[in-house]
Amino acid sequence: MRIDDLVRQAWRPLRVYKLRTSLSLLGILIGVAAVIALTTLMHSASNSVDSRVESLGTNLIVATMNPLVGASNNQHDMTLGQAQKLGRLPGVSDAAPVDYETTAVSAGSRNAPVTLYGTTPHLADILQYRLAFGRYLTAADVASHLNVTVLGAQTSRQLFGRVNPVGRQVMIDHEPYTVVGVFAAKGAFLTVNQDAIVMTPITTYQDFSRIASIDSVYIQARQTAHLSHALDAVNRQLTAWFGNSGRYTLLTQSAILSVTQQITGLLTHVLVGVAAISVLVGGIGMLNVMLISVSERVREIGLRKSLGAKRRDLLMQFLVEAVIISLSGGILGVGAGVAASLALTSRFHIGAAINPAVPVLALAACVVLGILFGIYPAFRAARMAPAEALRCD
Amino acid sequence: MLQLNGVSKIYHGRVTTTALSGIDLAVPDGEFLAIVGPSGSGKSTLMNIIGLLDRPTTGQYWMDGVEVTRWSDAHLAGLRNRSIGFVFQSFNLVPTLSARENVELPLVYRSVAPRERRRAAESWLKRLGLGHRMDYRPHELSGGQQQRVAVARALAGSPKILLADEPTGNLDDASRRDVAKIFEELCGSGQTIVLITHDGQFASVADRRLRLVDGILEQEARAASHAN
Ligand SMILES: Nc1ncnc2c1ncn2[C@@H]1O[C@H](COP(=O)(O)OP(=O)(O)O)[C@@H](O)[C@H]1O
Ligand SMILES: [Mg+2]
Numbered sequence: 210m211r212i213d214d215l216v217r218q219a220w221r222p223l224r225v226y227k228l229r230t231s232l233s234l235l236g237i238l239i240g241v242a243a244v245i246a247l248t249t250l251m252h253s254a255s256n257s258v259d260s261r262v263e264s265l266g267t268n269l270i271v272a273t274m275n276p277l278v279g280a281s282n283n284q285h286d287m288t289l290g291q292a293q294k295l296g297r298l299p300g301v302s303d304a305a306p307v308d309y310e311t312t313a314v315s316a317g318s319r320n321a322p323v324t325l326y327g328t329t330p331h332l333a334d335i336l337q338y339r340l341a342f343g344r345y346l347t348a349a350d351v352a353s354h355l356n357v358t359v360l361g362a363q364t365s366r367q368l369f370g371r372v373n374p375v376g377r378q379v380m381i382d383h384e385p386y387t388v389v390g391v392f393a394a395k396g397a398f399l400t401v402n403q404d405a406i407v408m409t410p411i412t413t414y415q416d417f418s419r420i421a422s423i424d425s426v427y428i429q430a431r432q433t434a435h436l437s438h439a440l441d442a443v444n445r446q447l448t449a450w451f452g453n454s455g456r457y458t459l460l461t462q463s464a465i466l467s468v469t470q471q472i473t474g475l476l477t478h479v480l481v482g483v484a485a486i487s488v489l490v491g492g493i494g495m496l497n498v499m500l501i502s503v504s505e506r507v508r509e510i511g512l513r514k515s516l517g518a519k520r521r522d523l524l525m526q527f528l529v530e531a532v533i534i535s536l537s538g539g540i541l542g543v544g545a546g547v548a549a550s551l552a553l554t555s556r557f558h559i560g561a562a563i564n565p566a567v568p569v570l571a572l573a574a575c576v577v578l579g580i581l582f583g584i585y586p587a588f589r590a591a592r593m594a595p596a597e598a599l600r601c602d
Numbered sequence: 603m604l605q606l607n608g609v610s611k612i613y614h615g616r617v618t619t620t621a622l623s624g625i626d627l628a629v630p631d632g633e634f635l636a637i638v639g640p641s642g643s644g645k646s647t648l649m650n651i652i653g654l655l656d657r658p659t660t661g662q663y664w665m666d667g668v669e670v671t672r673w674s675d676a677h678l679a680g681l682r683n684r685s686i687g688f689v690f691q692s693f694n695l696v697p698t699l700s701a702r703e704n705v706e707l708p709l710v711y712r713s714v715a716p717r718e719r720r721r722a723a724e725s726w727l728k729r730l731g732l733g734h735r736m737d738y739r740p741h742e743l744s745g746g747q748q749q750r751v752a753v754a755r756a757l758a759g760s761p762k763i764l765l766a767d768e769p770t771g772n773l774d775d776a777s778r779r780d781v782a783k784i785f786e787e788l789c790g791s792g793q794t795i796v797l798i799t800h801d802g803q804f805a806s807v808a809d810r811r812l813r814l815v816d817g818i819l820e821q822e823a824r825a826a827s828h829a830n
Contacts, residue, residue: 214713221698515682517759519711
């Protein structure tokens with residue numbers, strides 16, 4: 210039997226029984242699409258996390274006060290003075306105390322949800338915010354507990370449209386603030402929108418929240434080479450203040466990176482495992498449809514044998530049928546998966562990173578799957594005794 | 603020339619059935635042989651053995667002087683493809699293929715090039731009066747037309763023997779006469795035919811008639827009395 214005839218004979222029933230073919234395609238399509246979308250999404254997300262963490266600079270140290278647990282022997286909180294003192298330690302160039310809450314800001318009748326940061330001028334630097342209008346917070350703002358604020362790009366747009374709002378008033382938690390600046394748009398980081406923010410002086414924040422303690426401090430080492438030196442200095446200082454009773458946690462950029470990489474790596478494995486199971490389920494669905502198709506075509510199989518078809522001819526016909534199904538499912542699945550990847554990454558504001566090896570591997574896996582799940586039905590068709598097959602009705 | 607010597611077929615199913623016993627039969631080239639017999643007498647079993655679709659339990663099958671009973675399945679498939687053309691009671695056309703593609707099938711399994719086998723299929727379909735139905739699928743054809751497609755398919759591979767198992771069993775009177783006429787013409791052109799039928803009138807156009815009763819082959823009563 211010629212190869213082109215083999216493909217033609219295998220192809221025909223797929224075209225004629227469209228519904229059956231599409232149903233057996235569908236399982237594989239969904240599985241492959243899920244694998245592609247999930248791997249791409251995880252890959253893109255972890256790239257995005259990495260680049261965000263890296264953009265914080267390789268010389269960032271974050272000191273976070275842990276919540277008080279039970280009757281700790283050291284009940285002290287960090288004060289603003291202590292936070293600022295961390296910035297003057299040897300090897301440290303900058304430190305910004307950070308406290309935040311989610312709230313709403315309004316101007317006239319307009320309202321915008323925001324993350325409110327109480328901090329000092331250094332934070333904008335450390336987090337690499339650039340200005341669009343006006344100015345950053347100043348040391349004087351902090352010292353004088355002024356009701357001034359710098360708006361994120363989106364917040365400014367929501368409240369004032371395209372107008373430059375510097376000098377205008379906004380209300381945050383029922384208190385009036387004067388807008389002194391607007392940040393340039395920064396984009397979202399996963400689902401955290403970095404442009405729906407406002408920054409106010411930490412002193413003002415503490416006045417209104419009635420919380421005198423500092424939650425965390427972003428510390429910048431003078432040079433990457435001095436990071437461990439700076440880390441030691443910070444650690445010694447915090448131990449001197451709070452003892453080593455677990456009151457605080459120190460994280461460096463590389464530590465954050467390895468934690469996020471561990472998390473995304475684990476998530477990737479779990480999700481790809483789930484998706485792979487769905488491909489397997491799709492394959493079993495195809496096996497089922499192929500078995501039904503063989504048992505519905507017993508007479509046809511007998512007839513083909515009476516016309517001189519050898520076992521091998523029938524084995525190959527049904528195998529090719531299975532591979533056509535799984536491969537078309539795979540191709541459509543890759544298409545759907547790539548489309549879903551693009552849609553999801555743009556939805557989450559992260560750059561799509563599609564690894565070209567994934568679709569190629571998925572298609573190769575589909576061929577293997579088609580052979581694997583097609584071999585049994587094909588074998589059943591091939592080994593039928595012709596006289597028996599023809600008697601069947 | 604095909605020859606059966608002492609062929610029997612015993613089915614070992616839930617119950618053991620002797621479908622054929624001690625069949626001795628020789629069909630010379632060019633003969634039109636009709637086999638008649640009641641239902642369950644073993645006609646289809648005999649056709650399966652003659653058509654190399656099944657192996658006898660005992661006995662030998664000689665085709666053109668070669669004993670083929672012990673040939674491998676693959677060799678038998680090849681022999682079947684070259685030597686036998688089947689026509690079944692229930693047409694057995696492949697439903698997903700057009701009339702032409704059905705007729706081409708034996709040539710597909712012989713690896714004949716598409717252009718060549720297409721020509722063969724078309725010429726047979728035209729000869730059987732289906733020139734205008736070549737691209738129809740089986741369900742778009744009447745029973746008589748379907749059986750003519752099946753006859754064209756059986757003949758497309760130029761088989762040594764045309765084997766027909768009650769080819770008119772599912773047809774109306776007019777189609778039955780058509781098919782009978784086709785067989786008569788084929789016989790006239792030298793085609794060896796083994797026909798199994800209930801239809802006495804159809805059987806009467808054959809050169810020779812045999813009767814199968816409970817798996818035993820006898821001279822057909824009327825033909826026998828004729829000879830006397
Ligand atoms: N595969 C089989 N298994 C068991 N018994 C069978 C099988 N095929 C045929 N038979 C039996 O053999 C006998 C002859 O059957 P068959 O050749 O189909 O008769 P006919 O075609 O003359 O009606 C019947 O009794 C039938 O039940
Ligand atoms: Mg029968």
